[in-house]
Amino acid sequence: MGLLDKVSSWLGNRPRVTAPVLVLGLDRAGKTSLLHALRPPDPTAQGAQQGAPQGVAPQMEHFQSGGVAFSAWDVSGAARARALWERHYRRAHALIFVVDAADHLRLVVAREELELVLAHPDMSARRVPLLVLANKSDVPGALPPDQLAGALGLARVVDRPWHVAAASARSGAGLADGIAWLARQVRDMHTPPKIQH
Amino acid sequence: MSSMTRWLDVEVGTDDVELNTLPGNLSLVDLHNDNEYRLLLGDLGRGEEGPRLRIFQGVRQVSDMILPDLPLAVVSLYTNESQPMSLPIIAVAFSSCIYIYRNMKLFYKYYLPSVELSTNETEIWKQLIDPVNQNPVTVSTYTESLRSIPEKILSLQSRNLLSMTVDQQLEYLEHVSSLPVMDLPDITCVTSMKMNSVDRYGAGCLIVGTEEGDVIVLESQTFAPLSQAKLCVVRKTPYQMVATGLFNVDYRLTVATREKSVCLLKREWSEGRVLFSTPEHIIAIEVMPADNSVLVICADNTLACYSKKGKKQWSLNLEHRPVSMTLVPVSHLGLTLAAVALASGHVHLYDGKARRDTIFVRDVASVMKFGQLGQEEHVFIIVTARRRTSTLTAWVVESSAPTFGHKPWLIPKKSKLFLEQSVRERENAVGMHVLFQQELTRLRLMAAKTLCEAHLKSDNSVGAGALEPVRLAAEVEGLGPVFRVTLSVENTCADKAVVGLAVLFHAHTANYKVSQPYIKVPLLAPNSKLRFPTKVEEVFDAELNPDIFFRSVTGQGGERALVKVLLLKEGRRGPVLAATIQMPPTDPMMLPYDKIQATADFGS
Numbered sequence: 001m002g003l004l005d006k007v008s009s010w011l012g013n014r015p016r017v018t019a020p021v022l023v024l025g026l027d028r029a030g031k032t033s034l035l036h037a038l039r040p041p042d043p044t045a046q047g048a049q050q051g052a053p054q055g056v057a058p059q060m061e062h063f064q065s066g067g068v069a070f071s072a073w074d075v076s077g078a079a080r081a082r083a084l085w086e087r088h089y090r091r092a093h094a095l096i097f098v099v100d101a102a103d104h105l106r107l108v109v110a111r112e113e114l115e116l117v118l119a120h121p122d123m124s125a126r127r128v129p130l131l132v133l134a135n136k137s138d139v140p141g142a143l144p145p146d147q148l149a150g151a152l153g154l155a156r157v158v159d160r161p162w163h164v165a166a167a168s169a170r171s172g173a174g175l176a177d178g179i180a181w182l183a184r185q186v187r188d189m190h191t192p193p194k195i196q197h
Numbered sequence: 198m199s200s201m202t203r204w205l206d207v208e209v210g211t212d213d214v215e216l217n218t219l220p221g222n223l224s225l226v227d228l229h230n231d232n233e234y235r236l237l238l239g240d241l242g243r244g245e246e247g248p249r250l251r252i253f254q255g256v257r258q259v260s261d262m263i264l265p266d267l268p269l270a271v272v273s274l275y276t277n278e279s280q281p282m283s284l285p286i287i288a289v290a291f292s293s294c295i296y297i298y299r300n301m302k303l304f305y306k307y308y309l310p311s312v313e314l315s316t317n318e319t320e321i322w323k324q325l326i327d328p329v330n331q332n333p334v335t336v337s338t339y340t341e342s343l344r345s346i347p348e349k350i351l352s353l354q355s356r357n358l359l360s361m362t363v364d365q366q367l368e369y370l371e372h373v374s375s376l377p378v379m380d381l382p383d384i385t386c387v388t389s390m391k392m393n394s395v396d397r398y399g400a401g402c403l404i405v406g407t408e409e410g411d412v413i414v415l416e417s418q419t420f421a422p423l424s425q426a427k428l429c430v431v432r433k434t435p436y437q438m439v440a441t442g443l444f445n446v447d448y449r450l451t452v453a454t455r456e457k458s459v460c461l462l463k464r465e466w467s468e469g470r471v472l473f474s475t476p477e478h479i480i481a482i483e484v485m486p487a488d489n490s491v492l493v494i495c496a497d498n499t500l501a502c503y504s505k506k507g508k509k510q511w512s513l514n515l516e517h518r519p520v521s522m523t524l525v526p527v528s529h530l531g532l533t534l535a536a537v538a539l540a541s542g543h544v545h546l547y548d549g550k551a552r553r554d555t556i557f558v559r560d561v562a563s564v565m566k567f568g569q570l571g572q573e574e575h576v577f578i579i580v581t582a583r584r585r586t587s588t589l590t591a592w593v594v595e596s597s598a599p600t601f602g603h604k605p606w607l608i609p610k611k612s613k614l615f616l617e618q619s620v621r622e623r624e625n626a627v628g629m630h631v632l633f634q635q636e637l638t639r640l641r642l643m644a645a646k647t648l649c650e651a652h653l654k655s656d657n658s659v660g661a662g663a664l665e666p667v668r669l670a671a672e673v674e675g676l677g678p679v680f681r682v683t684l685s686v687e688n689t690c691a692d693k694a695v696v697g698l699a700v701l702f703h704a705h706t707a708n709y710k711v712s713q714p715y716i717k718v719p720l721l722a723p724n725s726k727l728r729f730p731t732k733v734e735e736v737f738d739a740e741l742n743p744d745i746f747f748r749s750v751t752g753q754g755g756e757r758a759l760v761k762v763l764l765l766k767e768g769r770r771g772p773v774l775a776a777t778i779q780m781p782p783t784d785p786m787m788l789p790y791d792k793i794q795a796t797a798d799f800g801s
Contacts, residue, residue: 028572079574080529105255105571108205141257 018069019186022088024117025098026110027077030135033169034098035061035074038179058088065176066183072096082113089122094129094186099152101134101142101166111152118157129185130162131178137166138173161185204556204577207256216251216580217241218564220481220521221270221386221437223578225568228252228301230282234569235259236578239268239289250289252301255571262301266291270387274401276417282398286417288389293381295405297420307420309382309407318346318355322376331370333363340366383408390414390440390448402444406435406452412462412469414444427468428452428460435460439484449505451491453482459491459503472507481522485533492535494519500537500547511550517541523565525577536577538562544579657774664773666690667698667721669764671776677783678735684762686718687726695721697767700729704760709780710734711760733760735783758782 025031039061059074073088075081095117099110117123118130134148143151145164154162165178222239236253240261248268251261269290276286287298297305321339324330330339343355351359354373358366386406391399402423403415410428412435415421423444428435433454442448442464450462452469457478462469477497484491489505500519501512517539525534525546534546534553544562546554560581570576622629651657659665668687675681688695698718702711712732721727758780763772 026572103255103571104257105207105576106573108207109573112205 017067017187017190018071019093019190020091021070021072021094021096021182022085022092023072023074023096023098024085024113025077025135026100026106026113027079029077029098029100029103029110030169031074031077031098032059034133034135034167034175035059035063035072037169037172037175038063038072063179065179066187068183068186070094070179070183085117086120086122089117089120092123092128093189094182095123095131096182097130097132098135099132099148100136101148102136102139104141104143107143107148107151114152118160124159127160127189129182129189130157130160131182132162132164133167133175133178134164135167135169138168138171142166204554215243217243218580219269220523220564222268223564223566223580224271224273224287225566225570226273226285226287228284230284233571236566236570237271237273237287239264239271241267250287253570260301264289264291265296269384272387272389272403274389274403274417275398276400278393278396278398278400288387288403290384290387290405292383295384295387295403295415305420307415309384309405309413310422311381315346318343318351319376322355325370326373326376331367333367336366336370337363382411385435386438388438388440390442390444392417392444393446395443404438404440404450406438408434410434412438412450412452424465426462426466428454428462429458429469429471433458433460433471436479437482439482441484441486441489449484449489451482451484451489453479453493459493459507461507473503473509475501480519483522483524483535485524485535486526487533492522494522494537500535502549513547513550515539515545517543520561520563521565523567525567527575536565536567538565538579654775659774664695664766666693667695667764667773669700669762669774669776671762671778673733673778673780676787677781678737678787678789680733680735680780682731682733682760682778684716684729684731685726686721686729686764688721688723690723692723694723698773699765699767701763701765701772702731702733702760703763704733705757706736708736708757709760710736733780735780737788 023031023035058076061072061074063070063072073092075085075088097110097114097117100106114132132148132152132154134143134145136142137144145166149155149164152164154164163178163181165174165181167174167178169175216238218238218240222241224237225234226237227233228235228237233254238251238253240249240251242248248264248266249261250264250268250271252259269292270288272288272290273285274288276283284300286304287301289296289298293309295307296303297307299305321343325336325339330336340359343351343359346355358369361369384405385408388404389401390404391401393399400417402417403420405413405415406428407413410432411425412428413425414423416423433456435452436455437453439451440448441451444464447464450469451472452460452462454460455478457476458474459472459479459482460469461472472491475493475495477495477499480494480496482491482493490510491503491505493501493503494515495501496518498515498518499512500515500522502510504510515537520538520540522535522537525536526532527534532548534548536544536546538544538558538561540561542557542559542561544556544558544565545552546556556577558579558581562579562581564580566578568576568578570578666689668689670685670687672683672685673680674683684700686698686700698721700716700718702714704711704714710733712734716729716731718727718729760778760780762776762778764774764776766773
């Protein structure tokens with residue numbers, strides 16, 4: 001956590017920027033679980049944890065980090081629902097791409113889908129920061145972040161900031177760091193006009 | 198062509214996964230019923246490494262298991278359809294027995310039934326092993342009688358003896374002291390088939406083909422033979438079997454044999470028949486699920502398609518020697534491709550005769566399999582032969598690939614009915630056109646007549662022109678003979694009022710008496726409604742027909758029971774709109790007493 005984040009957290013928990021963020025990834029990569037892990041603990045919603053909804057309709061989640069309030073669109077990653085992703089590109093200010101780091105076989109599919117996302121006109125024209133969450137990094141056989149970045153061909157992504165964070169939805173490890181990076185990027189991008197005055 | 202499909206290449210394992218396997222030894226199984234398909238691979242082993250059953254999850258080998266013998270086939274099937282779902286069992290075939298693994302633990306060993314020797318042969322052998330008879334003359338007479346026995350029922354020992362020279366025979370007989378025992382028949386191929394339903398978890402049965410040309414269907418719970426059949430009249434050795442259909446409903450078993458022919462075995466046949474013969478040795482067959490046509494790759498570098506009746510439909514010459522073949526069903530495009538691997542290292546994908554795609558795999562693809570692996574539904578697994586060591590390559594087809602290229606539309610075949618109709622249309626085009634025009638004119642005339650009639654009789658129930666927003670509705674209450682007809686006149690227009698309206702009842706005076714046949718409607722404000730209750734009495738003749746008692750009360754009173762209500766507007770000649778009320782018949786119990794008396798007179 002940078003100094004600015006700390007200052008912002010001292011100044012009170014009020015976020016200055018709100019950012020719609022699009023959460024993409026193949027089916028069973030762990031998108032919904034990750035978002036559940038990110039959500040502020042809610043004592044009333046105990047039972048909502050088990051059994052992630054497999055519906056096609058995107059789910060909305062809210063969380064905040066480093067002075068940015070994220071409203072995350074959790075979009076289905078099933079093969080037949082992937083064509084619907086592009087409907088959300090236009091309004092996304094940040095992109096979280098969730099990858100199952102232990103599923104070596106489908107890394108190529110994830111890479112292909114990520115390339116399609118980044119090449120879409122609605123995406124390629126804007127500098128949307130990309131956070132790749134290497135989920136299930138605690139599973140034996142999972143790829144470390146640097147190898148994952150190589151496997152996903154991220155070295156070729158030069159037109160936008162990107163970051164790979166090893167994470168685990170089950171333990172919650174690594175999530176906060178990744179989201180803090182994203183919050184910093186979003187804040188830099190949206191330097192609020194109020195401060196400039 | 199290459200832009201049509203996109204295959205994503207995954208080389209399996211950083212260290213070489215050394216494999217030595219056969220096409221039948223690959224199976225994609227949902228081992229733990231968690232929708233995570235694993236690849237089961239029977240490895241023949243090499244050198245000091247024995248045969249093993251290896252399990253791959255995704256691209257990683259998760260476990261392996263030592264097998265007692267060289268595996269011939271690995272097949273998985275469900276045993277029952279009870280809930281909760283039991284795990285699938287794995288059947289691994291060895292030379293003459295099948296090991297059944299449940300939960301990856303050995304659960305049952307099935308041995309093929311042994312065959313009895315003919316008594317004739319045993320008699321001869323009893324004489325032969327007797328040292329007294331072991332001289333060239335008697336031995337040759339006995340071998341002559343052995344030769345008279347058909348070779349296919351001879352034991353291996355007899356066959357060996359017959360292939361020797363006389364000196365060798367004598368030497369051999371000195372060492373032999375026991376009667377020949379018929380060794381267990383060898384399994385050549387195994388496949389599985391569903392019993393009752395095509396459901397993914399439907400219970401299945403095992404089909405075993407033996408060296409002797411027998412095909413045995415085994416029940417999956419007790420491993421009792423459900424049926425046994427000979428492949429053909431003459432002895433044929435099955436080599437690859439493809440089962441389509443359901444055991445309890447109807448099935449076809451298409452069997453490639455080593456004798457350059459493909460045999461067919463259907464439900465309740467005790468003996469199969471030869472479907473067709475090929476000019477050269479068969480390398481692999483596949484059966485298209487849609488129409489049961491059979492695809493064959495042969496050693497003469499051809500890919501041929503035969504109909505389910507065994508008629509040759511087409512044949513293609515391949516550039517190189519074909520090595521293996523598998524079906525690639527692409528469900529989201531609704532077609533089944535046939536993948537043919539060539540010795541040049543190419544894998545061609547054919548849709549019928551047309552080549553749709555080519556993959557270059559650098560090596561000879563000796564074993565191929567397409568199906569779901571892990572989470573990915575379309576995985577093409579290719580085992581390549583590279584200098585005696587094999588590597589496993591999985592090709593993942595981009596399942597959401599939106600464009601499959603400019604492939605021709607899938608147009609269904611023209612049916613006979615369609616063809617006949619089109620021929621008729623071509624022959625009698627003028628007559629059909631004239632007839633159609635006549636009917637069209639007649640329809641138009643009828644529509645015009647009806648409209649004209651409605652206009653003349655002022656039968657329109659909806660107003661026209663400026664008075665369109667005025668609505669008229671009527672409801673009838675009562676049992677009779679006096680009814681109350683409530684008319685409601687409504688102005689649905691939002692901003693205009695109506696003046697000078699009147700309602701006129703139009704009924705036959707012999708049937709109904711209306712107390713107030715003409716009602717003047719006052720000003721009708723916008724969006725308002727006025728109700729006018731009116732008494733209408735059914736009139737009976739002095740001489741009443743007794744049929745009146747038998748009219749149904751709920752039914753309608755017939756032609757005479759129609760009362761017309763006309764809405765009139767000052768200064769207009771015709772009515773604005775008209776409504777017809779069907780009056781219900783009077784309840785016979787409500788008839789006036791004197792009328793009932795009158796009907797009594799009528800009868801007398």
